[in-house]
Amino acid sequence: MLVETAPSPIPPVVTVTNLVKQFGRFAALRGVTAEFQPARLYAILGDNGAGKTTLLRSLAGLSLPTRGSLSVLGATNPREVCAQIGYMAHPSLLYDEMSGMENLCYFARLYGIDDPERSRSLIRWAKLDPQLERPIGQYSQGMRQRVSLARALLNDPKLLLLDEPFSNVDAGSAREMVRLLTELRARGRTIFVVTHQASLLEDAADEFVWMAEGQIVNRTPSLLAAEVR
Amino acid sequence: MKRAFPILAIATAVLLGYATYQALWVAPTEQTMGEVQRIFYYHVSSAWTAGLLFFINFVASVVYLVWRSPKADALAMASAEVGVVFCTIVLVTGPIWARPVWGIWWTWDMRLTLTLVLWLIYVSYLLLRRFSASGQTPVMAAVLAIFGTLDIPLVYFSIWFFRTQHPQPVMGGGGSIDHRMLRVFFVNLIAFSCFGLLVCWARYRLEVLHREVEETQALESLLEVRSSR
Amino acid sequence: MTGSAGLTRATLLKDLRLEWRSKDATNAMLFFALLVVVIFSFSFDPTAEESRRIAGGLIWVAFLFASVVALNQTWARELRNQVLDAYRVSPAPANSLFLAKVWGNFLFVSGLEALMTPLFVVFYNLRALGPGYQLLIVAGLGTWALVVNGTFFAAISLRTRSREIMLPLLLFPISIPALLAMVEATSAILTGEYSAKFWIVLLVTYDLVFTMASLFFFELVLHAE
Numbered sequence: 001m002l003v004e005t006a007p008s009p010i011p012p013v014v015t016v017t018n019l020v021k022q023f024g025r026f027a028a029l030r031g032v033t034a035e036f037q038p039a040r041l042y043a044i045l046g047d048n049g050a051g052k053t054t055l056l057r058s059l060a061g062l063s064l065p066t067r068g069s070l071s072v073l074g075a076t077n078p079r080e081v082c083a084q085i086g087y088m089a090h091p092s093l094l095y096d097e098m099s100g101m102e103n104l105c106y107f108a109r110l111y112g113i114d115d116p117e118r119s120r121s122l123i124r125w126a127k128l129d130p131q132l133e134r135p136i137g138q139y140s141q142g143m144r145q146r147v148s149l150a151r152a153l154l155n156d157p158k159l160l161l162l163d164e165p166f167s168n169v170d171a172g173s174a175r176e177m178v179r180l181l182t183e184l185r186a187r188g189r190t191i192f193v194v195t196h197q198a199s200l201l202e203d204a205a206d207e208f209v210w211m212a213e214g215q216i217v218n219r220t221p222s223l224l225a226a227e228v229r
Numbered sequence: 230m231k232r233a234f235p236i237l238a239i240a241t242a243v244l245l246g247y248a249t250y251q252a253l254w255v256a257p258t259e260q261t262m263g264e265v266q267r268i269f270y271y272h273v274s275s276a277w278t279a280g281l282l283f284f285i286n287f288v289a290s291v292v293y294l295v296w297r298s299p300k301a302d303a304l305a306m307a308s309a310e311v312g313v314v315f316c317t318i319v320l321v322t323g324p325i326w327a328r329p330v331w332g333i334w335w336t337w338d339m340r341l342t343l344t345l346v347l348w349l350i351y352v353s354y355l356l357l358r359r360f361s362a363s364g365q366t367p368v369m370a371a372v373l374a375i376f377g378t379l380d381i382p383l384v385y386f387s388i389w390f391f392r393t394q395h396p397q398p399v400m401g402g403g404g405s406i407d408h409r410m411l412r413v414f415f416v417n418l419i420a421f422s423c424f425g426l427l428v429c430w431a432r433y434r435l436e437v438l439h440r441e442v443e444e445t446q447a448l449e450s451l452l453e454v455r456s457s458r
Numbered sequence: 459m460t461g462s463a464g465l466t467r468a469t470l471l472k473d474l475r476l477e478w479r480s481k482d483a484t485n486a487m488l489f490f491a492l493l494v495v496v497i498f499s500f501s502f503d504p505t506a507e508e509s510r511r512i513a514g515g516l517i518w519v520a521f522l523f524a525s526v527v528a529l530n531q532t533w534a535r536e537l538r539n540q541v542l543d544a545y546r547v548s549p550a551p552a553n554s555l556f557l558a559k560v561w562g563n564f565l566f567v568s569g570l571e572a573l574m575t576p577l578f579v580v581f582y583n584l585r586a587l588g589p590g591y592q593l594l595i596v597a598g599l600g601t602w603a604l605v606v607n608g609t610f611f612a613a614i615s616l617r618t619r620s621r622e623i624m625l626p627l628l629l630f631p632i633s634i635p636a637l638l639a640m641v642e643a644t645s646a647i648l649t650g651e652y653s654a655k656f657w658i659v660l661l662v663t664y665d666l667v668f669t670m671a672s673l674f675f676f677e678l679v680l681h682a683e
Contacts, residue, residue, distance in 0.1 A: 022451065024443075024447070027447070027450060027451045060547055061547065062547065079681075082547055082548060082549050083548075083549045087544075087547045089540060091538075091539040094541065095539070096538065097480055106472050109465055109468050110548035111548060346634050349630070350632060352631075353628050353630075353631050357628060360619050360620060362617050362618070368682050369679065372675045372679065373614070373628065375671070376632055379668070380634075383636075383667070384634060386635070386660060387660055391642065394652060
């Protein structure tokens, strides 16, 4: 069941057509079809096992579809445009024994960025201290998630995919992250956020995408328009 | 194609029967080794059959990697399994032959050693297939098969030189072979090869059917929930 | 696009830095290497003459076991916090990561060998009767043979159950020609009875073949789901 969005002359940034992902007999995605517009913040909600993470990983190119197709930033294989995609998951995707700056400077190299200035400015933007030498394993979860977000932004991606970024994060850090995300959206980035804490994005998200049992069951512009089961 | 199977099965049974009769009754008794030499017909034929099957495995693995054909993967699995069985026959008949004739259980005979290494490589291949999570198994196994095949000439040369440094008994004698024995040997070689290919084909068909069942079950579970909406 | 060699270097330095900071794997492995040497010395207590003949085999078996323990740690840090996903999602060439890991393992296992060798020399009263410098060549080539395949199979083992036993199961059979070469070459040099040249050429061939094969297939293995 889809809520029709108003037709737009801008081509969609992500198109998913009958996407099916099966792990053996278990179907994580059961034929998802949807279009997503650029420069929007989409919140993807649903119970555990609904297929939210699988959908996000498929968009990131980490998970090959069993059936169906997708188009991300104009490419059928997200790996072709991976330089324009930023991915963040619940595990930090960072090395616990290195400091925030060291982590960012290293991962920047994966994108061909040798200049530490980019890492430094991103750390400051995430409201962290670039001089901090403590290894991130000793950070609070909130600080660690912000470094993880900074890592996802190193390559200034057009498409940002975040899986449970607010999990175990203190309220202050979470609000700070949401503020950062709205800033990015204002700059024209498309953002997908999978989360269990929909209330955090109440004012920030353009659309709430509800998933259940491997399919999108509803898309609403606000949280108050409660999803139909 | 399916009709050919029973025909081939009967032909193989007849051929094997004839070959066994030839090997055990018709072939002349060897001068020095006596009756136990008759193992030679099974020992060497099994080695060739195993080699043939592993070659099929190599080709199937390459085909899989290039075209991602699931049938190629099924054939790779079948040929590896049956090949290991024939390797085992070689490794068992070897000592049975060696002990009464040369008084030793084992010798680093070229054929025997090569078979042992092949056996080890392909058992590790089968273990990989068993232990790896189902999504990646075909790719990983195919890569391992190629590594194994690349190894074979290196194994051959290393054993060859080892034997020149440390002289070892040669099983099967070094001298020329009586032409009657040669004829019996060829009959057995063809019979065993047919038998090996037949069993491989049967295993392949079984594997393909098994996968079809799984595929159907997966599709069913996919449609089940969809239709209940 | 970043220079691949630059990325390999950066990754290697990062790994060395991380290992230096945590030292958890290093200390355990150094001690394990020492234990292996001592136990072998108890088990095989030959005369000086005999020991030269069998030392080649003993030393390389000891190196093999020590290196498996090291190789199993290759991707341990990347598994924590799912760091591998960060590599998969980036445009960085997979081979840069692979080579960095291989070099890291090479340096580490060479370090273990450098520790274990003097102990073997002491316990077995070893002295090379043949050209001793060739031992360094054999050690280098042999170690590379073990770590290049070891790093590759460690990556394959990542997605298997019983990952840590899977690595030696896959590595040992395929390493047999290289092991034979290492052992025979070492014995040849120690006893001085024959030339190690053939074995050295075999090791070079082995290293070339499997380095190329690993580089060719690593991307496939990294991205396999």
